[in-house]
Amino acid sequence: MIAWKIGGDQGEGIDSTGDVLATVANRMGYFVYGYKNFSSRIKGGHTNYKVRISPTRVEATTKRTDILVALNQETIDKNFSELDNGLLLADSIFNPVLPDNAKAQLLTLPLTAIAKDLGSVVMRNMVSVGASAALLQMPVEPFVQYVMAKFKRKGPAVVESNRQAVEVGYQRIMDEYGHLLTYRLGEPHPGDRLVINGNDAIALGAIAGGCRLMCGYPITPATDIMESLAKWFPLVGGAVVQMEDELGSITAVIGAGFGGARAMTASSGPGISLMQEAIGLASVAEIPAVIVDTQRGGPSTGMPTKQEQSDLLALLQGGHGDTLRVVLTPGSIEESFEDAVEAFNLAEQFQTPVIIATDLSLSLWQQSVDRSRLNGPAQPIRRGATFSQEDLLALGANVFQRYQFSADGISPRSLPGEANGQYLATGVEHSTNGKVSEDPTNRTKMMDKRLMKLQGVTQVRDGFKYEGPEDPDLILIGIGSTVGVLKEAAKQLGSKVGVAWFRTLSPFPTERVLSVLAPARHILVVEQNALGQLRQMMTIHETTDHRYESLLKYNGVPFLPEEVVTRASALLTPVEVH
Amino acid sequence: MATLQEFRTSEKSWWCPGCGDFGVLAAMQKALVAVGANPASTAIVAGIGCSGKIGNYINSYNIHVTHGRALPAALGLKLANRDLMVLAAGGDGDAYAIGMGHFMHALRRNVNVTYVVMDNHIYGLTKGQTSPTSQEGFKTKTSPKGSLERPIHPLMLAVSAGATFVAQGFSSWQPQLASLIQKGIEHPGFSLINVISPCVTYNKVNTYDWYKQSLQNLDNDPDYVPNDRTKALARLHVTDELVTGLIYQEESTPYEDLIPGFKDTPLVHQNLHVDPNTWNQILSTLE
Known part of the structure; x- marks a missing residue:
């Protein structure tokens, strides 16, 4: 496994350089994981992009960098400490200086000058790509092919100069530094894989799950979902509406859900706060709705481009009144796809709002995903209990009871357009026929009915996953993007460490949590917020005890496997470390 | 063809005797019959307030949403099932205070929804506070020395925001009001019908008599042609929006x-x- 990183000023094509490397490495049969570090501005400011390339699956970033490509001195100053006897390729244009305590081999190449000679400084990125291929000891041909296809639309002259940029970058490294190259990626494992991020996976899952309407308001890091759907929906007859705000977004989704369409919105903390009242409406009026929260640093505008998992309590309890929501928490890109499909099924089956809680790292950082895990046409569609037009005609006029009591709390619904199915859906407490009612007995029964539905979700979904030994010394517990980090940490910690992660936060999978954790000697809850929200939730549900410890991080930077290993090793006595 | 009776429910009204909303309800039901609607394919989206209860009294699919959000819900519902006849209803608070953001964008979005606003210049359900359409100096429990703010002019706002259908009716003038709602339903795009619907309990200034004396009926002015945005604005300005009738309509393709x-x-x-x-x-775009 090799960790490559490129750094420079935001707006200088750092992203596209990293994307080329990740895409080509993926096509060659390597697994990639790309981590972009960016700030809340459009141009200027330091940005860097780290790509880990490996013959086996990788789903976390790491502290160490093996190869650093620096387009300015700031990149060296901010990132050299990650290099542990690695290679640092710098553009000679800025007279790079290696700090005294750096443990790296400095290589210089006139990246900008080479690009200029070939016609434009813009091609510096392609020179960097070629040079990187050489540093990684990868063949240059796949990169040349990729670049030729990428620029085909721009005409033969552009194709040719970019091809040369890649080849010259490659050749100059081989000629001048060939003797220093020692990295070996190992044999690739060819497969049919795509490099996608969690937002892509959610948009794909939405389409596979029958969603045909997306109403949203742009917000980092959720906007990609709306943009992808705007691109793909015309192919399936769906629509994206960019709303005036998140209040409108969620309410339009509820209107569509009442109408019988599968609709969604996606936002982040600030937008989710605005949606809370309407989520309560969907809950009480028993209307399906799917809401994605890609969590970021909060509260308020917080750190909009930084990682955090601090909306957990708000997602469960942020609304007024006793509202029920289903909250799904995918722990990987593949699970993001699965949960997006499942959210629409659960929302209609249980006639209730379903929130998918991801986080910035899970939604934005790309990795290699097997195409077989993204099988849209094979996904199940479960519409839940409905009254068909025939049923309603048999029933007669003015007798349909939209909210009739039942053993599982679910009342079959009618859809607008169906004769004899007319009813009032309201956020006001209502009786079985939908009419407003403040009768105390009715109120209690209606609340119990709605809460009962939540229990049904536990029966159709495993809310707590575990991977590891049967008799673990330690179980690491996480959520969202942290799960990938924990899996890598567990590998390093040895065979007596397992990883458990939540797939459902609401309804809380109490029994599963207790049984999975029963054999563990130590338990470490790893989460990215300051209050220990996940652990608080576990405490509320009476699953915690003396074995519990927390590892919290709330500086905006994703967890690194090394940090988890350090803390976990301290928990286990030296004898126990394997 | 559905009858008036088929659009009624057995629900007893919560409105005060004499409330203008009774007239709005009656006119909506008449308009639905006139356009040949049927209860199963009609949907009413209502907001919060006295006006928001209208869905209880019309036999159709009804959704009663959060305060101020009737229009986004109507948008979602119409896109979910474009065969439905979708009407939204609310009061002046719902439309022009808490829901003003949605109002402006619904106008420019032009989805095929008919919006009936029951405007009484006061907050009724919370027992008498100033509303965005209350006149300057209007005394209420929250403005005991008189409202300090200038009133919203919803019709001028609508015309200038790009609306394709703007009308105003009066709950007492039934034939005109029913006809305006009918035209709004038939308009292929977003239609706004602001309805003067007096509150007999809390508004002692803008009474039925006051309106009957103040309102100018555009139907009696053969020179007024409602196809010119500038002329519509001019007429609304001179009359301080105290007019009834079709104010503006243009050729429209719905959203x-x-x-x-x-x-x-x-x-x-x-x-x-x-x-x-x-x-x-789809997947090929990710390769």
């Missing part, structure tokens, strides 16, 4: 006809499974 790839068949009747060819086409 749902403009969405790329959006089909004539309602979303709710489409197959939810994605076919393999389309799926591969």
Whole structure:
């Protein structure tokens, strides 16, 4: 496994350089994981992009960098400490200086000058790509092919100069530094894989799950979902509406859900706060709705481009009144796809709002995903209990009871357009026929009915996953993007460490949590917020005890496997470390 | 063809005797009959307030949403099932205070929804506070020395925001009001019908008599042609919006006809499974 990183000023094509490397490495049969570090501005400011390339699956970033490509001195100053006897390729244009305590081999190449000679400084990125291929000891041909296809639309002259940029970058490294190259990626494992991020996976899952309407308001890091759907929906007859705000977004989704369409919105903390009242409406009026929260640093505008998992309590309890929501928490890109499909099924089956809680790292950082895990046409569609037009005609006029009591709390619904199915859906407490009612007995029964539905979700979904030994010394517990980090940490910690992660936060999978954790000697809850929200939730549900410890991080930077290993090793006595 | 009776429910009204909303309800039911609607394919979206209860009294599919959000819900519902006749209803608080953001954008979005605003210049359900359409100096429990703010002029706002259908009716003038709502329903786009609907309990200034003396009926002015945005604005300005009738209408293509790839068949009747060819086409954009 090799960790490559490129750094420079935001707006200088750092992203596209990293994307080329990740895409080509993926096509060659390597697994990639790309981590972009960016700030809340459009141009200027330091940005860097780290790509880990490996013959086996990788789903976390790491502290160490093996190869650093620096387009300015700031990149060296901010990132050299990650290099542990690695290679640092710098553009000679800025007279790079290696700090005294750096443990790296400095290589210089006139990246900008080479690009200029070939016609434009813009091609510096392609020179960097070629040079990187050489540093990684990868063949240059796949990169040349990729670049030729990428620029085909721009005409033969552009194709040719970019091809040369890649080849010259490659050749100059081989000629001048060939003797220093020692990295070996190992044999690739060819497969049919795509490099996608969690937002892509959610948009794909939405389409596979029958969603045909997306109403949203742009917000980092959720906007990609709306943009992808705007691109793909015309192919399936769906629509994206960019709303005036998140209040409108969620309410339009509820209107569509009442109408019988599968609709969604996606936002982040600030937008989710605005949606809370309407989520309560969907809950009480028993209307399906799917809401994605890609969590970021909060509260308020917080750190909009930084990682955090601090909306957990708000997602469960942020609304007024006793509202029920289903909250799904995918722990990987593949699970993001699965949960997006499942959210629409659960929302209609249980006639209730379903929130998918991801986080910035899970939604934005790309990795290699097997195409077989993204099988849209094979996904199940479960519409839940409905009254068909025939049923309603048999029933007669003015007798349909939209909210009739039942053993599982679910009342079959009618859809607008169906004769004899007319009813009032309201956020006001209502009786079985939908009419407003403040009768105390009715109120209690209606609340119990709605809460009962939540229990049904536990029966159709495993809310707590575990991977590891049967008799673990330690179980690491996480959520969202942290799960990938924990899996890598567990590998390093040895065979007596397992990883458990939540797939459902609401309804809380109490029994599963207790049984999975029963054999563990130590338990470490790893989460990215300051209050220990996940652990608080576990405490509320009476699953915690003396074995519990927390590892919290709330500086905006994703967890690194090394940090988890350090803390976990301290928990286990030296004898126990394997 | 459905009858008036079929659009009624057995629900007893919560409105005060004499409330203007009774007239709005009656006119809506008449308009629905006139356009040949049937209860099963009619949907009423209502907001919060006295006006928001209107859905209780019309036999149709009804959704009663959060305060100020009737229009987004109506948008979602219409896109979910474009075969439905979707009407939204609310009061001046719902439309022009808490829901003003949605109001302006619904006008420029022009989805085929008819919006009936029951405007009484006061907050009734919370027992008498100033509203965005209350006149300057209007005394209420929250403005005991008189309202300090200038009133909203919803009709001028609508005309200038790009509305394709703007009308105003008076709950006492039934034939005109029913006809305006009917025209609004028939208009292929977003239609606003602001209805003067007096509150007999809390508004002792803008009474039935006051309106009867103040309102100018555009139907009696053969020179007024409602097809010119500038002239509409001028008339609204001189009359301080105290007019009834069709104020402005233009040729319109509704929003749902403009969405790329959006089909004539309602979303709710489409197959939810994605076919393999389309799926591969989608995945190919990620290669």
